[in-house]
Amino acid sequence: MRRTLHWTTTTLAAALILAALLLPNTLPALQPNRFTRIPAEAIIGAVVMLALPRRPRIAAATLYGIGLAVLTVLNLLDMGFNEYLGRGFNAALDWDLLPDAQSYVADTMGTAVATGAAIGGVILILLLMALMAAATIHLSTLLTTHKARATQGALMAGTVWITCTALNLQAFGMPIASDHAAGALRTHAQRTVDSLEDEARFAEEAKADTFGNTPPDQLLPDLRGKDVVFTFIESYGRSAIEDPIMAPGVGRTLHASNEALAKAGFHARSGWLTSATFGGSSWLGHSTTMSGLWIDNQRRYRTVTAGEHLTLTKAFQKTGAWDTVGVMPGVQKGWPESKWYGLDRLYNAWQLGYKGPKFSWSTMPDQYALEAFQRQIHGKEHDKPLMSFVILTSSHQPWAPIPKMVDWDDLGDGSVFDAIQKAGKKAGDVLTDTTKSREQYGKSVEYSLTSLTQWMERYGTDDTVLVFLGDHQPMARVSGNHASRDVPISIVAKDPKVLDKIADWNWTDGLKPAEDAPVWRMSAFRDRFLTAYGSTPHASN
Template sequence: MGVTVLCAALVIAALVMPNTVVDVGPAKFVRLPSEGIIAAAVALALPRRPRIVLASVFGVVLGALTLINALDMGFKQYLGRSFNAILDWSLLGDAESYLEDTMGRTATLAVSVGAVVLVLLLFVLLALATVRLSNLLARHPGRATRGTLIAGVVWITCSSFGVQLAGGVPLAADSTATTLEIKARQVKDTLHDEAEFQKVAKVDAFGNTPPDQLLTSLRGKDVVFTFIESYGRSAIEDPIEAPGVDNTLAVRTQALAKAGFHAKSGWLTSATYGGSSWLGHSTTMSGLWVSNQQRYRTVMASDHLSITKAFQKTGDFDTVGVMPGIQKGWPEQSYYGLDKVYNAFQLGYKGPKFSWSTMPDQYALQQFQDRVHSKKPADGKSRMSFVILTSSHQPWAPIPKMVPWDQLGDGSIFNAIQKAGNKASDVIADTTKSRQEYGKSVQYSVTALTEWLERYGNDNTVLVFLGDHQPIARVSGNHASRDVPISIVAKDPKVLDAIDSWNWTDGLRPAHNAPVWKMSAFRDKFLTAYGSTPHPKTN
């Protein structure tokens, strides 16, 4: 009897399981699932062999839906969207790499093996449970039929009158059917989106613009595009994170002003949330809404003009990328039009990793200075640089600290700082601490970048820096926007005069009511503001 009760509880829990962390609660698991009632009725009508086969299949399908619901929970918590059964399996490898960087190889291996075993066990247990319950129904057809009819009447009545449990949870549930419908629609929409987005990517307002009509206002400038990992609106407006970050932005605005630099700042709505930074990078640079991996692959294989490639296309700029987060081949270099790229292994770093981040931002920026910025390009060209900073990547422990710039050396100075920092496992498990440490990591990254500019920038330096996405929901909140700050900093007043019509806020901190654009709008606005003439390409 006890085993049968456990089987029933397991099946019902799987049938009514929510797909978001915030919805998990006792009321969600005491509802009456319509799918269970229908399955019982079908089982009562079938002979033994078909019944057992169907019950087994039902259990396996239920296991698959339970897995998808669990993945939905994780994706909504970390990426602000549901799991896409067509596109997102490849991201599980990235998740494993993140765990390895955060927890170590041994712990990650244990977690991975445990997850596989748990999934297999889930499928087996649900299949066995549904078969056992179907056999029980077959042994007591009279009582089972009456019980099924009563349950059906109760479900219809509760559904019709909207009967609810505590917290407004409907007693009559159809979660599994709803999940199947949503996922089927998602598959259809994904396949349709692939074809439609390929058409969109072929249309380019600047696709046929001659080189001498691109970025004419920035010729002779040293332009640096920098993404700060997870630098989102929450860092500036959240009550826990904002005080420290806002103070840093105010202090650094003043320091830059003393050095002759001035800034304007606004907001962009990112195409991603919590992770998948490359979607934010490509959306900003391409002017296309790159919101999933399929779109990303399409853009990377296209000739749709990126901002960075526009600089290369002029013939007047050397183009260089500094990517401390890249630890493998990066074929995207061609799409971005970068003549040279420095990855994590080409910056001479001998210090410790800081969780996922391969090196502190300050070190990466000094290497950018030594290897790129301090050297004049050949043939009298200007330079455009694309720099991706990583120190503010979750789990925000341990966090580097600023050290004297002339003591950075090969990065060994960070050994003691890394050892004295927080453990990732302690921060991950504590929401308040995660929010606090996230704010500190943004302060560090902004300080490192603006100190670099203050120390090494010149009259021709133009810095564009922004966030790639908001941090995960545990830090930014379950209903946070996808907005990220963006700033343009320069000494030459003509650079900021060119964007005066944008109505951005003076300084490094965008005002709450500063303009908010979709991230994909930035490319055309930037190209237009700095002297590019549209010559559309339509196929």
């Protein structure tokens, strides 16, 4: 019995260590053939353990086990980040995103689930560290107990590894020799070094600005007198227009909306922008578009928002010819970035008068947010035209439950959405099913597009100019593992002179950009927009 227990424990310890050394960092790579390889790190570890005296060996084995646990956590984080954000985890940048992830889970699944997940995650990490340390100590003891045979076995394994490497021998479609763990650690270390170097470079880059010293009277002269609305639609990406599951419904919505706007006298042109982010971190897309800088991580975001780099929205404020407002139904706490964006006033989730239910993460339906914007801001008398910065949230994952359109005159305080929210799908049912997620994502984009274009049709005037775009593609599980980062962008206006100014952009007529319409980096939009509408460059250094 004792012998059976001993060999069972040994087998499990060896399997745990090999799994940690060979675990890939993406879900598609999680295949059986990944675990049939010979890891160099195991051979080196065995050699080191055999060479050390007892106490240093136990200390080294403990550190080795904890290191394997850390490597496993990093690989699991890579899996999650690749699945949702289309990139690996960055230890220098991404710890700040974990509280946001917990808040997202709380909004989606409830506070109890979020708290339980956070506590459970910490316990699992500590348990993993203890198990890994125990496994490495157990195996190191076994090696020294049978030192002669273990030494011979390590030499043989090393010889086989070198031979397989030299001859590039494979089994089950994979190289037999592996140094995957060392490579993973090198990758994470290089990401950290690159991030720190990038931060210093970007701080210098952000100081230079093509329009930083442009006098107020030379900014946006060709839009004077216009009410300009910049609107981001959450997760409105190229996949919504081209994916075979989402595209039919979204395409019908864009076609119907285009016809309705044309009937009301509006016309549109559309193109593509390549977003600085993917699957989440929407603020990176917003700030990239408005600043003209490529802001693809949190450190860059903090650097630029702490500085004086001119945003497109602030350019309107700088002229003195517009009142500038922000409508942020997703903001539920202080938002100091409003100063950097140049917003005279900010309306967050608590200032739009909504009394209805939340729709998962989204605090209120887009239709209500737009009606509140009209009622409290856009529809009132103003001494100056408005420049509005509006962020719509109904198409934010997990895309369940999704609001439905109601009569605009019946919106009231939003209580009309109670029954719609209760009858909708549950977030948990959608999150775990890829097909349902894709279907519901498409429906959420249809809803957001319908809300916005109906608002324009209902409340737009001869002087209204609407610029709307997506902030990023939906997560990889919905858009695909190799999806582009492109998002649609459209400019809608009744005055033909507004669209004539961008005729040389070669954008597609209507709300749906053609597949071969121009694609720009998102950071190029600010300068192109300022130039198109008459701004004169005066650079700052």
